[in-house]
Amino acid sequence: MNAPGASSETVASSQLVAAMAALGRQARAAAHELARARGETKRAALKAAAGSLRAQAGQIIEANQRDIAAAKAANLGAALLDRLMLDQKRLDATIDGIENVAALADPIGHVLASWTRPNGLRIERVAVPIGVIGIIYEARPNVTADAGALCVMSGNAAILRGGSDSFESSKAIVAAFGDGLEKAGLPRAAVQLVPTVERAAVGLLLRMEKDVDLIVPRGGRSLIERVQTESRIPVLAHLDGLCHVYVHQAAEREMAKAILFNSKMRRTGVCNAAETLLVDRAMLPALAGLLAPLFEAGCEVRGDEMVRAIDPRIKAVVEADWETEYLDAIIAVKIVAGLDEAIAHINRHGSHHTDTIVTEDEAAAARFLDEIDSGVVLHNASTQFNDGAQFGMGAEIGISTSKLHARGPVGVEQLTTYKYKVHGRGQLRP
Amino acid sequence: MNAPGASSETVASSQLVAAMAALGRQARAAAHELARARGETKRAALKAAAGSLRAQAGQIIEANQRDIAAAKAANLGAALLDRLMLDQKRLDATIDGIENVAALADPIGHVLASWTRPNGLRIERVAVPIGVIGIIYEARPNVTADAGALCVMSGNAAILRGGSDSFESSKAIVAAFGDGLEKAGLPRAAVQLVPTVERAAVGLLLRMEKDVDLIVPRGGRSLIERVQTESRIPVLAHLDGLCHVYVHQAAEREMAKAILFNSKMRRTGVCNAAETLLVDRAMLPALAGLLAPLFEAGCEVRGDEMVRAIDPRIKAVVEADWETEYLDAIIAVKIVAGLDEAIAHINRHGSHHTDTIVTEDEAAAARFLDEIDSGVVLHNASTQFNDGAQFGMGAEIGISTSKLHARGPVGVEQLTTYKYKVHGRGQLRP
Numbered sequence: 001m002n003a004p005g006a007s008s009e010t011v012a013s014s015q016l017v018a019a020m021a022a023l024g025r026q027a028r029a030a031a032h033e034l035a036r037a038r039g040e041t042k043r044a045a046l047k048a049a050a051g052s053l054r055a056q057a058g059q060i061i062e063a064n065q066r067d068i069a070a071a072k073a074a075n076l077g078a079a080l081l082d083r084l085m086l087d088q089k090r091l092d093a094t095i096d097g098i099e100n101v102a103a104l105a106d107p108i109g110h111v112l113a114s115w116t117r118p119n120g121l122r123i124e125r126v127a128v129p130i131g132v133i134g135i136i137y138e139a140r141p142n143v144t145a146d147a148g149a150l151c152v153m154s155g156n157a158a159i160l161r162g163g164s165d166s167f168e169s170s171k172a173i174v175a176a177f178g179d180g181l182e183k184a185g186l187p188r189a190a191v192q193l194v195p196t197v198e199r200a201a202v203g204l205l206l207r208m209e210k211d212v213d214l215i216v217p218r219g220g221r222s223l224i225e226r227v228q229t230e231s232r233i234p235v236l237a238h239l240d241g242l243c244h245v246y247v248h249q250a251a252e253r254e255m256a257k258a259i260l261f262n263s264k265m266r267r268t269g270v271c272n273a274a275e276t277l278l279v280d281r282a283m284l285p286a287l288a289g290l291l292a293p294l295f296e297a298g299c300e301v302r303g304d305e306m307v308r309a310i311d312p313r314i315k316a317v318v319e320a321d322w323e324t325e326y327l328d329a330i331i332a333v334k335i336v337a338g339l340d341e342a343i344a345h346i347n348r349h350g351s352h353h354t355d356t357i358v359t360e361d362e363a364a365a366a367r368f369l370d371e372i373d374s375g376v377v378l379h380n381a382s383t384q385f386n387d388g389a390q391f392g393m394g395a396e397i398g399i400s401t402s403k404l405h406a407r408g409p410v411g412v413e414q415l416t417t418y419k420y421k422v423h424g425r426g427q428l429r430p
Numbered sequence: 431m432n433a434p435g436a437s438s439e440t441v442a443s444s445q446l447v448a449a450m451a452a453l454g455r456q457a458r459a460a461a462h463e464l465a466r467a468r469g470e471t472k473r474a475a476l477k478a479a480a481g482s483l484r485a486q487a488g489q490i491i492e493a494n495q496r497d498i499a500a501a502k503a504a505n506l507g508a509a510l511l512d513r514l515m516l517d518q519k520r521l522d523a524t525i526d527g528i529e530n531v532a533a534l535a536d537p538i539g540h541v542l543a544s545w546t547r548p549n550g551l552r553i554e555r556v557a558v559p560i561g562v563i564g565i566i567y568e569a570r571p572n573v574t575a576d577a578g579a580l581c582v583m584s585g586n587a588a589i590l591r592g593g594s595d596s597f598e599s600s601k602a603i604v605a606a607f608g609d610g611l612e613k614a615g616l617p618r619a620a621v622q623l624v625p626t627v628e629r630a631a632v633g634l635l636l637r638m639e640k641d642v643d644l645i646v647p648r649g650g651r652s653l654i655e656r657v658q659t660e661s662r663i664p665v666l667a668h669l670d671g672l673c674h675v676y677v678h679q680a681a682e683r684e685m686a687k688a689i690l691f692n693s694k695m696r697r698t699g700v701c702n703a704a705e706t707l708l709v710d711r712a713m714l715p716a717l718a719g720l721l722a723p724l725f726e727a728g729c730e731v732r733g734d735e736m737v738r739a740i741d742p743r744i745k746a747v748v749e750a751d752w753e754t755e756y757l758d759a760i761i762a763v764k765i766v767a768g769l770d771e772a773i774a775h776i777n778r779h780g781s782h783h784t785d786t787i788v789t790e791d792e793a794a795a796a797r798f799l800d801e802i803d804s805g806v807v808l809h810n811a812s813t814q815f816n817d818g819a820q821f822g823m824g825a826e827i828g829i830s831t832s833k834l835h836a837r838g839p840v841g842v843e844q845l846t847t848y849k850y851k852v853h854g855r856g857q858l859r860p
Contacts, residue, residue: 117822121811130833131803167713213833228662234834235664256857260857369851373561381551381854390859392547392852403560403643403847404664405835417833420821421799424811426685429820 012200019195020204023159024211026189027132031157031212033187035129039106041184042153046102050095050153053145056176057091063172064141071139071165079269079327083140084166094142101149107412108155122141122423127416129155134205135397136227138219139163144170146395147216148177148191153394154415157190159212161205163219164197169196206231216410218398236410239401240325241271241353243383246342246368248359249282253429255380256358261293262382263356269327271399272354272386276322277333278342284335294331303333322349339364343371348372353401354386375400375407432571442755444629449625450634453589454641457562461587463617465559469536471614472583476532479582479610480525483575486606487521493602501569501595509699509757513570514596524572530824531579532696537842538585552853557846559585561643564635565827566657569593569650574600576825577646578607578621583824587620589642591635594627626644636661646672646840648828666840670755671701671783673813676772676798678789679712683719683811686788691723692812693786699757702816704786706752707763708772714765718820722762733763750778769794773801780804783831784816805830805837 012020034042053060065084071084086094107127114124133156137143144162151158162170170193178188194201206215209232212275217227218238228235245263247256248377263274279287288310291301295313302317303310314333321332322345336342356378357368365379376386386408388396393411400406406414442450483490494516501514516524537557544554563586567573573781574592580589592600600623608618624631636645639662648658648668658665675693677686685809693704709717716741721731725743732747733740744763751762752775766772776785786808795809806816806829816838818826823841830836836844 090720115822117820121815121820123821232658234832236834252856256859258856266859374849376852377849378852379854381852381857382859384859385551385852385854385857386850387859390547390551391553392545402664404666407847408850417837419804420816422806422808422811422815422816422839424809426682426688427811427815428688429696429812429817430812 012204016200017204019107019335020201023192024208027159027192028211030187030189031131033188034155034157037155038187041101041321042106043179045184045186046098046149046152046184049177050098052176052180053095057088060091060172060176061086061088063168066168067166076165082269083138090142094145097146097389098149098393101153101374104153104394104412107416109286112418117386119427120425121427124421125418126421128139130415132157132159132210132211133214133216134159136202136217137159139165141166141169141173144173145177148398150395150397150412150415152190154412156415159192159194161194162200167197193344203230206233216397236400236405237402238398240351242323242325242351243272243274243354244276244278244346244350245274245281245383246278246357247280247290248357248361248364249280250361250364251283251358252360253286257290257293258288259356259358259382260290263384264294264300265297266384272384274383275326275332278336278345279333281335281337299329301331301333306335307333339367343368347373347391351401353399354383356381356383442634446626446628450631453622454638457587457589458641459621461561461616464585464587464620472667473532473615475611475616476528476579476582476614478479478537479607480528482610483525483604486598487518489748490521490602490606491516491518496598497596498626505594512699513568516599518569520736522534527576527825528579532822534583534842543847544775554851555848556851558849560845562587562589562641564589564642564645566591566632566647567593567600569595571596571599571603574603575607576606577827578775580825580827580842580845582620584842586845589622589635591624591632597627633660637664639663639809646827652743666835667832668828670781672753672755672781673702673704673784674706674708674776674780674788675813676708677710677713677720678787678791678794679710680791680794681713681788682790683716687720687723687787689788689812690720692753693814694724694761695727695729698710698759698815703723704813705756705762707761708766708775711765711767712819724755727760729761731761731763736761736765769787769797773798777803781831783829784813786811
């Protein structure tokens with residue numbers, strides 16, 4: 001985990017200051033070129049980048065193995081090692097992601113709305129790129145490629161700062177990506193990596209408000225809170241996912257069991273994994289059956305006395321469990337009286353990220369979807385569907401937990417802003 | 431690190447801390463009610479609020495006169511006094527604004543987009559309120575009513591902090607407004623005023639991240655920079671407008687003269703007023719004619735030697751003029767070689783707010799509208815059209831200079847966010 005380089009912790013050398021300033025200037029210049037690039041040029045560049053990554057797969061996986069070895073030597077936890085690891089299959093998926101983005105419609109230049117005023121002024125709201133986007137993320141190499149592809153397709157220049165544990169992997173990916181961009185005539189500086197693992201670089205990045213228009217931090221709460229505190233640049237936060245599965249009294253039991261298992265165990269180290277199971281009191285007789293696949297898969301279950309009465313393997317839950325993102329095979333279980341208590345619990349303890357209700361009762365589902373104040377609310381589906389690719393966006397920078405600008409998966413559309421073009425014939429304001 | 435601005439200046443009393451916390455809790459509770467209120471309820475509440483303001487016009491104008499008297503005693507400048515002043519005509523316009531907002535379509539609950547994935551998941555992007563919005567603004571009483579109306583119509587609770595010079599006016603407006611809300615069955619706490627002019631209250635407000643979802647600061651650069659530095663809450667900035675009128679060589683001269691005069695002189699204390707005139711060298715012979723109405727109206731003109739040669743009343747311009755928002759009857763004039771230099775000057779020195787080109791050359795206009803990186807770019811129209819009411823939005827909170835979430839006039843649509851509702855039948859993520 002990289003903490004943003006608070007100037008109190010680490011002093012930036014004049015060399016680093018100059019390097020970061022150059023990064024910013026190059027990004028701004030690249031952003032001007034990208035803003036004018038046509039859809040077909042951006043598509044060709046991404047296809048070329050995908051080709052370069054495919055051609056350089058050997059070097060990329062080798063670089064990842066150096067990262068993995070160093071991370072193991074540093075005793076990184078299993079969930080973090082899993083995030084860091086890049087094998088041929090994951091790299092193929094990453095390259096597919098770039099190609100999916102290349103197949104998307106160009107989000108730039110669209111007239112989002114237009115109208116004519118009584119005085120004849122014609123007003124158009126037109127989608128334009130944001131400019132330069134700084135992305136600070138965990139040691140997760142696929143984000144390097146996804147973020148680069150999404151920024152290029154949306155006409156933005158990217159400055160990437162991955163977790164220091166993935167530095168070698170990210171360097172290899174950005175090098176290959178840049179080769180592809182250059183082949184298609186776009187500037188290599190469209191996607192740049194902060195060229196050092198020095199912590200002070202992040203502190204500098206957060207103050208480059210002239211050359212950076214948006215900071216996207218992904219990762220743990222402490223990283224994001226520090227970024228929000230230090231940044232002079234607007235922040236699109238990707239905070240923790242404290243996601244809930246709520247099994248309503250009118251749930252179909254087999255469906256509930258499958259959705260619970262998929263939401264918790266498909267991958268446990270991801271933000272859209274469930275952390276808490278809420279079960280209607282009326283469903284208590286079904287609880288042992290719901291939990292059985294979790295026990296089989298080695299998941300730890302925590303609950304209060306009523307829940308623990310069901311199975312001796314269930315551990316005691318404490319108040320803090322309701323607000324803990326385990327990122328691991330652990331789940332906390334709570335019995336609720338019904339829909340009202342479930343909604344109140346989720347809105348109070350959740351992180352407004354992703355929550356699902358399992359029920360055959362349409363009215364209950366409608367109330368849940370209306371009243372849960374989260375970016376993504378689901379009915380009869382796994383929480384792990386909160387994902388850009390699963391939403392059909394090609395790929396994602398991440399899942400925004402901000403309420404402003406973009407909520408949920410951040411794809412190319414979410415990386416645009418707009419301007420108004422106003423067409424007159426000499427109108428004056430009275 | 432950033433100096434914790436307010437707390438170093440002024441220490442909040444425990445009484446103030448408690449009062450602000452209560453304000454936040456009440457706002458959050460009101461926001462929950464507002465989020466569920468139907469369009470017709472919100473419309474009825476705004477009509478009742480407009481009625482209350484009309485009925486209490488006497489008290490409101492009296493309160494404003496107390497503010498004006500105090501401001502004059504404190505030697506407030508003419509532009510600021512003009513902003514502060516509320517006569518029957520301006521109050522009528524403000525009440526009309528509330529009624530215009532009441533006539534708008536309810537922006538909440540709309541399905542902004544929906545699609546079905548190959549696995550059968552149906553995804554809907556639905557407009558929802560942001561929640562609680564804290565608005566910090568100048569001593570401009572009409573903003574109190576506009577902001578309250580826009581927040582209610584968009585289902586948000588408002589916490590208002592107007593400039594201390596307008597405290598009495600704002601108090602009278604909020605009291606009348608609340609009477610109307612109550613009549614229609616909406617909570618009075620939907621629109622609250624920070625109940626003190628103590629500066630420490632702003633510092634507290636900026637740290638109420640549990641109960642406030644968005645801060646909208648309006649005003650001078652120092653206020654907004656302070657807010658951006660101190661706030662733990664996302665900020666939608668309303669920064670300065672350094673707006674340009676560019677008279678291209680193919681401009682129609684009479685139209686250019688009228689647009690320049692309207693952009694500069696219609697009102698000078700507003701953010702969409704022009705500060706800089708750029709004129710193509712080829713139009714130099716027309717410059718005296720363009721400036722004549724400005725001189726007649728008492729506007730000070732500044733320019734370089736070439737410009738000063740035209741009229742002895744023209745004063746010398748210095749480099750800082752290109753980046754000064756006068757908010758007064760002063761204009762800086764620069765001769766440019768052509769479109770390229772004009773675009774470069776505006777993008778470098780402007781504040782990305784509002785810029786207009788006057789020309790009969792459609793190709794030049796298209797390049798200007800494309801390449802000027804401002805929220806609102808106009809062709810053959812006055813910069814002073816950058817305004818919510820003029821755009822047909824009923825009213826506005828202000829003109830956003832943020833690139834994220836909302837750019838340009840901020841009306842009810844811009845005060846919404848969205849959530850995704852995902853409808854499944856038991857889908858699991860592979």
